[in-house]
Amino acid sequence: MASESGGGSRDERVAQLRKGVLELAILAILRDGPSYGGEIVARLAAHEGLVAHRGTVYPLLARLHKAGALSTSWSESPVGPPRKYYTLTPAGKASLRGLRSAWAQLNDAMTALLEGEDR
């Protein structure tokens, strides 16, 4: 998570950029099926650039749950305390579709803009 150089301000800017995308990333992970907090954090960490601490992910899960995008259920864990599983609701699937197309547009626009800058 730490930047090689540039100090905390760069980290903060990157964190702000990532924050808006993390919600979409969580919805995309849950599209594959129900998952619990620790697993979601691990799956995010598998993608460089999407690494997020639990202190960031759990509040986002609470927000998505409050917005009706996720439903929850408790399930016993084979190795520890019970886990809370998050599942995409139809509203969450609709939200994922909407955010996905918005992301595609944004990505195209930003890529075009940044490539234009490079020339």
Added chain:
Amino acid sequence: MSEDYVRQVRKVLGGAATPEEAEALADLGAALAEFRGEGHGSDDEAVRAEFGTPQQYAARLREALAPADVDPGEPAPAQGRVLGVPVDLRGPRSAAVRARVWNPADPAVWAPRLFGAGWTLNLGALAVRLRLIRPDDADAEVLEQIPPCVLRLAAAAPAAVTALGVGGVVALAGPVCPPTYRPPGPSPGASNAAVARRRRSPPPACSGSAPRRGRFAPRPAKTAS
């Protein structure tokens, strides 16, 4: 350790004021237990590195659960559909679901029911059609301009009107209630002579016409033909 951490977050939040905050704190306790179970034990430093300080966590939670995040113009759609009929089994727990019954921005008068199958009235659209309000009268920008104390007063108004209405109904219903039932026998304080006098006196004369037959008037005696 996890209890301490949760307690500190709760303290920063000023107590779990809403059910969502209470649930989020319970989730945090479970998340900390899970984290400890992954081999981090009661390492305070590891917890702070992963979850942030209690102050940071509380700030993120407050930001995530802030009412401003709920856009009243975008209520949640129905949970699902059965043969084209919207079905929702979540109930009106989330503001996004409750917003279906008051969504002036949506011209559709019928919205999916808050709980169960079928539709319910979108009172916001109805008010727009009746020209009582305009679709954008209560959007987020307008609400931001209203002082919180005025919003609280407005929220208390329905309860006050209900109390006034109930009071009015009770006041109006009072006179039509039946008078206290008095048994036909002598009143406890009446003397035997007064009772006997009352029994002897004839009934009050009516104004020339035959006595009106009411529910309790005696039937006229049948005459032999």
